[in-house]
Amino acid sequence: MTLPPQPADWPPLTGAAATLAPALLDWAARDDRACPRVCLVTGGRATGKSHLLAWLVAGSDSHPATTVHATVPARGHIAQTLSWELGRQLGYGPIDPGRLLERVAADPRPLRIVIPDLHLAGRGTDDPPSAAPQRIVAELLAPLLALPRVRAAVELDRPELLQAVEPLLLALPADAPAQPRPAPEAIEPPEPGAPGPGWRAATAATREGALDLAVGAGTASRLLADPDHLVHGSALAITAALADRRIAAPRGLRATWAAAGPILSSGELSDPERAAVLHSAALATDPRLAEYLRPLAEQHVWTAQWSRADLRTTGLAPAERGLLIIDGAGRLGLYEPTDGTIIARITGNPRQRPTGLAVIGSGQALGVDPDGRIHLFAVPSAGTDEAPGEGALHQALGRHAAAVLTGAAARVTAVASGNGSVAVGDAEGWFRLWPAGHPSFGAQRPHQVPITAIACLGWPEARNGLRLVFTGGADGTVRLWDSETGRSMPGAVERRNALPTALAAAHTAVGPVLAVAWSDRRLHLWRPADGRSTAVPSVRDIDSLALSPEGLLVCGGPQGTGALRIDLAAL
Known part of the structure; x- marks a missing residue:
């Protein structure tokens, strides 16, 4: 007989989130029909929402009934990139939302998924739908959570964002008012040119935020035409920018990125390996870009030959x-x-x-x-x-x-x-x-x-x-x-x-x-x-x-x- 999970097996938890931990653990361990398949964790800024979900994930492997199969913070994602990461963690590989839904529907496992920061999802200017969390809900999360073997714990600032069917609502204090998303720091991007110390030497914040600022300023095409930025910039931001067809991009880049983007979005690759991946994809779609990237790609342990x-x-x-x-x-x-x-x-x-x-x-x-x-x-x-x-x-x-x-x-x-x-x-x-x-x-x-x-x-x-x-x-x-x-x-x-x-x-x-x-x-x-x-x-x-x-x-x-x-x- 398998004993039910015990809170003592999890890491210590303090603050307001600790009062909701038993209810979250009970929800995670249950699989009866009376238990809601979706748990919404809401509350004000800095009240412990993310901390509570991180606590669940940290101890989830201590009991088979609470195993979490995928955890993807939604901040800065669009539906496509969130789907890539979910697919990667579920063992399907980085796949688009349609294929992800097909694979999950055919998966015999009872899947548990944790999505922190749903209210901070989206990327790009304010008017494209991809920039809003609602687009991720409509394209990916709502149909995903409708599948019978999927259970998910989702963090958001207000429950109205995700209209799940009779969710379990765990609400932390809302006395800390929600704050607008902080503006990226001012960035002076390096000048485009041959591979050199420019983007390679830039800070992590500069790499992450440069294209977001350029999209807002209407100058994103300049960065998308810079091969050095494609290697060193934010893969999530590049994917979101290329998803907006109003933004001009070099010929062949969208086809190249369709092959390379799912790999680069993992965020686990070194700069030479990012160059090797881009070079491998560009060989079939953009020979000029491939030739530009070859010197950096050849610094890695593998390089595409044809x-x-x-x-x-x-x-x-x-x-x-x-x-x-x-x-x-x-x-x-x-x-x-x-x-x-x-x-x-x-x-x-x-x-x-x-x-x-x-x-x-x-x-x-x-x-x-x-x-x-x-x-x-x-x-x-x-x-x-x-x-x-x-x-x-x-x-x-x-x-x-x-x-x-x-x-x-x-x-x-x-x-x-x-x-x-x-x-x-x-x-x-x-x-x-x-x-x-x-x-x-x-x-x-x-x-x-x-x-x-x-x-x-x-x-x-x-x-x-x-x-x-x-x-x-x-x-x-x-x-x-x-x-x-x-x-x-x-x-x-x-x-x-x-x-x-x-x-x-x-x-x-x-x-x-x-x-x-x-x-x-x-x-x-x-x-x-x-x-x-x-x-x-x-x-x-x-x-x-x-x-x-x-x-x-x-x-x-x-x-x-x-x-x-x-x-x-x-x-």
Whole structure:
């Protein structure tokens, strides 16, 4: 039996807010239908509203009934940026309000959300609707709070701002009159120019408030045309300014910011990484901006090498003469990994439209169609003694494809190859490994849910031909199996509140490296030998990866394909 949460498990709380703490805790822990799903915390300025919500969040993890899944202070946000941050914390990635509402509606979890400072939301001049808190309520919070599994504690100065259905109202004293939002300090922005000490050396207050002042003065276009300000200025303010179509912006900037803004809005990136993100997005939309940003971007551990928004992919894999890619129309092509140009178009069956790829040598590749069936097809090669379709590996894959077709084997969900081995994952959490020159290791089940991504890495020169298989599952874990023990590691390599969508592994100068793409637009690069990792934000959704020994990481998905140059020694 689980005991109810106790106020003693929370940090000490003093002042007027302490008198309301038991009622807030009781509300947070209840899930019965009689309990309001929305709690409004109101009161005058400096009466402890924010302190009370911070107290709830600080102790929420001490009991499963009070876990808070997302906390986003609304000050300075518009609906779009608030949605990005909510999506990030809920494990969906930074997504716009419409997609956020869809994801929350499909989420089986009972979600608890805390929104401080709703009355201070909005950004921009007084007349655009985006500048008012009411716009966030109408576009995002009201439909979000109407979803049955969502419960929220919201801070505001007056309950009329959020017309929730029968909320629990916790009111602190209102004797301290509400104060107008303080005006930003006077700022003299640096002159636009080449990358230098100007915006980089500016104070945090200057960076945060400059565009807000420029919007009020009607000079926002000047700052939006300054690439140095795009790197160092407030991402929330830039997003709000670009949302106002009356404000002129350089050609291509809105498209660039649509890709980069959701990442930059997290506020967790260094200046070189902000430049790297902007540079990555601008490569496909604004080459002049990308070239301007390149020197600063190259100071970071990763830099985008090329990007093609027109090359939407459903699968890619390293091949003997380049990179094998399936584009969004289901066409197969061989591409140059260093710049994304096409080398050769490959004839295939357009009805198969494979969604995954693995090159298996002997001039052949393995693809998976949307129904989870395996297909073998020829690819250009430098020649081989083995004819396509011959050999024990091809025969084994053919038998497995037949088993899937007849229902004797589960639907295939992921395929990979490496050093002559082929790994196939399925919808029931099993994978099968066929290593070249060795007997099959049989079926392994690292997950109890569908495998969403798979990668394999072999050491042909090692005794018994050591193989590692990495699997990503719909349970949000990445697991490692090795052929030496024949078992998966007892713990997950990584566990997150997101789905691993693609894996790639390679032998490099710093040892084996694993790349993991997640559904929330994050890439993680791991060194399995010592557990070190580096997180890389992505400006696009990724469903396929290819990693070269030199550190070129090619990422493909529905918004296009691009390549990052990774400094592997800095992992």
